[in-house]
Amino acid sequence: xxxxxxxxxxxxxxxxxxxxxxxxxxxxxxxxxxxxxxxxxxxxxxxxxxxxxxxxxxxxxxxxxxxxxxxxxxxxxxxxxxxxxxxxxxxxxxxxxxxxxxxxxxxxxxxxxxxxxxxxxxxxxxxxxxxxxxxxxxxxxxxxxxxxxxxxxxxxxxxxxxxxxxxxxxxxxxxxxxxxxxxxxxxxxxxxxxxxxxxxxxxxxxxxxxxxxxxxxxxxxxxxxxxxxxxxx
Amino acid sequence: xxxxxxxxxxxxxxxxxxxxxxxxxxxxxxxxxxxxxxxxxxxxxxxxxxxxxxxxxxxxxxxxxxxxxxxxxxxxxxxxxxxxxxxxxxxxxxxxxxxxxxxxxxxxxxxxxxxxxxxxxxxxxxxxxxxxxxxxxxxxxxxxxxxxxxxxxxxxxxxxxxxxxxxxxxxxxxxxxxxxxxxxxxxxxxxxxxxxxxxxxxxxxxxxxxxxxxxxxxxxxxxxxxxxxxxxxxxxxxxxxxxxxxxxxxxxxxxxxxxxxxxxxxxxxxxxxxxxxxxxxxxxxxxxxxxxxxxxxxxxxxxxxxxxxxxxxxxxxxxxxxxxxxxxxxxxxxxxxxxxxxxxxxxxxxxxxxxxxxxxxxxxxxxxxxxxxxxxxxxxxxxxxxxxxxxxxxxxxxxxxxxxxxxxxxxxxxxxxxxxxxxxxxxxxxxxxxxxxxxxxxxxxxxxxxxxxxxxxxxxxxxxxxxxxxxxxxxxxxxxxxxxxxxxxxxxxxxxxxxxxxxxxxxxxxxxxxxxxxxxxxxxxxxxxxxxxxxxxxxxx
Numbered sequence: 001x002x003x004x005x006x007x008x009x010x011x012x013x014x015x016x017x018x019x020x021x022x023x024x025x026x027x028x029x030x031x032x033x034x035x036x037x038x039x040x041x042x043x044x045x046x047x048x049x050x051x052x053x054x055x056x057x058x059x060x061x062x063x064x065x066x067x068x069x070x071x072x073x074x075x076x077x078x079x080x081x082x083x084x085x086x087x088x089x090x091x092x093x094x095x096x097x098x099x100x101x102x103x104x105x106x107x108x109x110x111x112x113x114x115x116x117x118x119x120x121x122x123x124x125x126x127x128x129x130x131x132x133x134x135x136x137x138x139x140x141x142x143x144x145x146x147x148x149x150x151x152x153x154x155x156x157x158x159x160x161x162x163x164x165x166x167x168x169x170x171x172x173x174x175x176x177x178x179x180x181x182x183x184x185x186x187x188x189x190x191x192x193x194x195x196x197x198x199x200x201x202x203x204x205x206x207x208x209x210x211x212x213x214x215x216x217x218x219x220x221x222x223x224x225x226x227x228x229x230x231x232x233x
Numbered sequence: 234x235x236x237x238x239x240x241x242x243x244x245x246x247x248x249x250x251x252x253x254x255x256x257x258x259x260x261x262x263x264x265x266x267x268x269x270x271x272x273x274x275x276x277x278x279x280x281x282x283x284x285x286x287x288x289x290x291x292x293x294x295x296x297x298x299x300x301x302x303x304x305x306x307x308x309x310x311x312x313x314x315x316x317x318x319x320x321x322x323x324x325x326x327x328x329x330x331x332x333x334x335x336x337x338x339x340x341x342x343x344x345x346x347x348x349x350x351x352x353x354x355x356x357x358x359x360x361x362x363x364x365x366x367x368x369x370x371x372x373x374x375x376x377x378x379x380x381x382x383x384x385x386x387x388x389x390x391x392x393x394x395x396x397x398x399x400x401x402x403x404x405x406x407x408x409x410x411x412x413x414x415x416x417x418x419x420x421x422x423x424x425x426x427x428x429x430x431x432x433x434x435x436x437x438x439x440x441x442x443x444x445x446x447x448x449x450x451x452x453x454x455x456x457x458x459x460x461x462x463x464x465x466x467x468x469x470x471x472x473x474x475x476x477x478x479x480x481x482x483x484x485x486x487x488x489x490x491x492x493x494x495x496x497x498x499x500x501x502x503x504x505x506x507x508x509x510x511x512x513x514x515x516x517x518x519x520x521x522x523x524x525x526x527x528x529x530x531x532x533x534x535x536x537x538x539x540x541x542x543x544x545x546x547x548x549x550x551x552x553x554x555x556x557x558x559x560x561x562x563x564x565x566x567x568x569x570x571x572x573x574x575x576x577x578x579x580x581x582x583x584x585x586x587x588x589x590x591x592x593x594x595x596x597x598x599x600x601x602x603x604x605x606x607x608x609x610x611x612x613x614x615x616x617x618x619x620x621x622x623x624x625x626x627x628x629x630x631x632x633x634x635x636x637x638x639x640x641x642x643x644x645x646x647x648x649x650x651x652x653x654x655x656x657x658x659x660x661x662x663x664x665x666x667x668x669x670x671x672x673x674x675x676x677x678x679x680x681x682x683x684x685x686x687x688x689x690x691x692x693x694x695x696x697x698x699x700x701x702x703x704x705x706x707x708x709x710x711x712x713x714x715x716x717x718x719x720x721x722x723x724x725x726x727x728x729x730x731x732x733x734x735x736x737x738x739x740x741x742x743x744x745x746x747x748x749x750x751x752x753x754x755x756x757x758x759x760x761x762x763x764x765x766x767x768x769x770x771x772x773x774x
Contacts, residue, residue: 007768025767026561033767039470039492039759043359044525046565047646048450051356071649073561092462095417127645147419151447152641155454174458178417181455185414188427190375194407203379207400210383215392219264222388225381225437232573232590233431233439233631 010076021074027054027067030074031082041082047071050156053126056080066158068126086157088168093175100179102141109172112138114165121159121169127152131159131169138172146176235651240558240660243611246583247621247658254577255629259585267595274598274605277548277698282518288743290542290681297549299515303534305744306753308737310475310488315497317477317732322500324350324466325724326717327486329473329532330508332360333449333709334689334716336456338506339465341717347724349465350500352489354472354509354527354758357460358453361510361525361690362709365449366568366642368441369413369710370703371406373428377438379403386704389435389592390669390697393545398695401676402704402711409710410442418455419444431573433702435592441703446568446642449706471498472531472758475737476505476539476685479730484539484685486732490758503727504684504720507532508713511668511690514760517549521564522665531756532691536672538740542681544693545670550700553578553596555664557619559650564664567622567643569593569702574639575630579621579658580609586620594699597663604662611660621658628655667705669696678716684727686716 007022012030019034028042043051052069059077069082091108098104106112112135121131130149137145150173160168187195197203210218236244262270272278283295287305296304328339331353339351353359372382382403387394410428414420420442421429430439444451460467473487477499484505489498509532513524522528537543554567572578572589578596580586580603587599600620604610610618627636636655637644647654671693678686689709696704744750 022768024561029561029762029767032762033764035763037759037761037763038526039355042526043355044364046364046523046525046562048447048642049356049359049363049525051359071562071646073649090461092464094462095459096415151419151445151451152645153454154450174454177419178455178458181414181417181419184419184422184426185417186426187411188373188425191373191407191411191428194373194378195411198379198404198407203404206380207383207404210380210387211396211400215387218384218387218392221384222437225384228376229432229437230376230439231432232575 012074012077013079015081016079025074026070027056027072027074027080028052028069031069040084041069045070048154050154051084052082053084053156053158054080054082066124066126083158083161086161088157088160088171090168090171091175095178095182098179100183105138105172105175108175111165111167112172115139115167116165118164120162120164124158124162126156126158127154129153134173135167135169138176143176143180146173147180150177236657237614239614240611243581243583243621244657246581247579247623250583251623251625254585255626259588261588262591262595270598270602271594274602275594276518276551277594283547287747287749289537290540291546294547296546297515297517299517300512300530300533300546302751302753303515303530303755303757304537305749306751306755307741308475308538309754309756309758310497310737312734312737315488315499315734317499317734319499320501321498322350324348324500324502325504326350326720327352327500327502327505328508329487329506330510331357332508332510332689333362333453333456333706334713335508336453336460337710337713338508338688338717340456340459340463341714342721343463343465345718345721347721350468350502351460351465352468352471352473352500354470356469357467358457359525359527360453361528362449362706363453364523364525364566365706366446366566367433367570368431368443368448368703369410369706370436370440370701371410371442371707372403372438372440373407373410373442374430374438374440377440379406381437382406382440385436386701387697389701390699393697395694397676398674401715402695402708405711406707409707413452413455416455416459418452421445431570433569433573434590434596435701441570443570446570446640468498473535474756475734476535477501477732477734478539478736479732481730483683483729485729501729501732503724503729504686506678506686506688506716506720507536507672507691508688509691513665515757517665520551520663520665521555523552523555523564523566524665526759529757529760530668531758532687533671534756536680536685536687539685539736540682541685542673543670544673545698546693548669548698549665550593550667550669551597551663552593552666553600553663554622554661556659557617557662558613558660560613560615560617561650562646563617565646566664566666567659567661568640571622571624571627571640571643574627574635576626577623578661579623581611582609592699593702600663613660617662619660619662622661623658624654625656625658667700669693669698669700674712676715677719678712679719684723686720688712688716
């Protein structure tokens with residue numbers, strides 16, 4: 001779309017104030033078209049950073065919608081506000097010495113048990129994550145499920161903002177994912193050997209030789225390596 | 234919404250050739266063919282889009298025009314407003330930037346017991362790192378070695394990489410994966426618990442370690458959590474605007490700008506680490522970009538003004554597969570892992586024209602050729618052009634459900650616009666992705682200014698003139714940690730003299746003497762997309 005094209009305008013209400021914006025823009029671009037220079041409320045512009053979460057309601061509807069401004073199309077006659085910060089509780093911990101038990105989770109986040117199963121968190125998540133289901137899984141200690149269900153979490157904090165039990169599900173999931181990761185962490189024998197070989201300088205003489213090589217010589221080696229590269233996955 | 238009618242016709246072409254293409258591939262370019270292709274079609278070789286610098290450590294060197302404009306501009310800092318006797322924060326180490334390089338530098342420095350202050354333009358972890366989909370390269374596999382990784386990286390970089398930096402990169406790589414995993418990063422694993430890896434373009438072995446298509450997000454969540462757990466002091470929404478030197482010519486901190494209150498913040502530091510990322514938001518050559526909102530080359534501008542030397546600042550990486558439709562997400566990256574999994578690149582007739590895993594520079598050039606001189610581009614209703622990335626092949630090759638599982642993020646993004654990449658191809662065109670060059674560093678991360686370090690995309694030399702996929706997630710952690718460690722050790726022996734901003738006055742005086750006047754102020758800090766600028770405009774096609 002170039003500025004010379006004839007563009008169809010529609011009204012939106014940013015924090016209650018009316019602006020006319022072209023149809024077909026994301027909420028983020030609609031904000032910018034309206035003249036907002038974003039500092040808070042804009043990040044990766046690609047749907048993974050959680051900075052631009054926006055609450056919006058269509059005219060004559062009571063329902064609140066929550067979406068990422070950079071990923072959600074602006075719609076005619078919507079009322080919107082960004083919520084770029086949530087003062088959610090984050091417990092400090094030393095992950096390496098933390099016992100990977102349910103007790104650890106509950107002692108760091110006792111409010112976990114205040115979940116009343118209302119599902120508001122799930123309905124608030126712009127990533128369509130089944131938040132309440134992973135909170136339930138956390139309560140019964142099913143951490144693999146917590147990890148799998150929360151993997152797409154962008155830490156925007158909307159689950160915490162709307163939770164009537166005042167949990168911060170995204171921070172609880174963060175803790176559990178790290179504990180799962182640490183439990184899954186093992187150094188396969190071949191990696192162990194690679195690390196000790198590097199430490200013992202096994203590759204150093206060859207790398208020293210390569211550092212002195214011209215591109216043409218390296219290219220011959222490259223061709224040889226490429227001939228045995230195997231499948232891409 | 235799905236694809237408009239005029240694009241549907243071309244999709245039919247792709248569908249018709251699909252079963253025939255399933256078990257075939259396009260031959261890879263020979264070395265000579267590739268060199269010729271790059272010379273004719275890669276933007277790096279187009280001198281018209283470059284401008285030589287008129288002053289500073291790289292005087293006479295060509296850089297992208299958009300960068301030259303910022304380098305040869307007035308300082309954003311109002312020097313009259315700054316009183317260097319009023320120091321707001323005094324710290325051992327100032328880390329500027331909250332991406333992968335900044336956080337790993339801060340964590341490493343903090344572990345030594347030093348005082349660390351982390352200043353970042355937006356929120357902690359807002360960065361290109363968080364957007365990284367593909368993976369992190371490391372020779373953990375039995376059939377791989379740092380030696381092969383070295384050769385691949387050098388050849389990918391057209392032989393122009395700084396050898397000592399590549400040596401550091403490849404020998405530390407397996408330790409980086411180990412380090413991240415030990416902190417609880419959930420790398421994709423095979424059923425036996427070993428790492429799942431794939432092979433991006435230009436690599437000779439499978440060595441990219443991923444977490445679905447959310448590799449950077451998962452890593453940054455964990456690092457950010459760790460930074461908070463360690464209680465590292467943090468100033469968010471406080472980008473650095475200029476470096477402070479002392480009367481001995483050493484770097485001695487920076488002046489930040491609090492974006493919420495629009496007030497300056499003076500930080501005195503014994504050592505300073507620039508980890509400010511790249512320049513995508515300058516939209517070099519008018520290309521769209523895959524970069525974060527804050528990627529405005531601030532570190533290059535500040536560092537250069539203070540006298541640091543740059544290397545390969547002219548060299549910009551265009552990722553071949555940026556989104557070309559829908560235009561709401563124009564420029565957004567489609568991970569190279571999609572091609573590693575079997576997706577082919579097709580012209581409007583539904584035919585292949587390049588091997589899927591050519592290096593990024595070569596495939597980008599091939600796409601530009603296909604869409605320009607060869608006239609076989611797919612046209613969108615809004616005047617954008619592109620080629621198909623045939624994603625439906627992935628489930629055909631690896632079984633139903635593979636795409637959705639492996640590329641959950643990409644799937645969700647397109648679903649929003651009514652496009653189903655499991656059954657429909659994605660339209661792609663090169664997008665500005667990475668600043669290959671930057672501030673010159675040695676293997677400890679030191680720039681040419683004493684006590685000033687650089688790590689990650691703001692630095693240059695590691696990747697030469699073309700970076701291989703999965704080497705930048707690696708670069709940021711190898712050199713972030715190296716800079717953090719060395720800067721922390723150095724603190725013991727640093728004695729800071731009298732703080733000064735005289736270098737900025739001198740720089741501006743030299744601009745005036747040379748008759749260079751500009752109403753631009755820099756660093757840019759954030760791009761301006763207000764009003765008409767919110768509407769997409771592509772200048773390079």
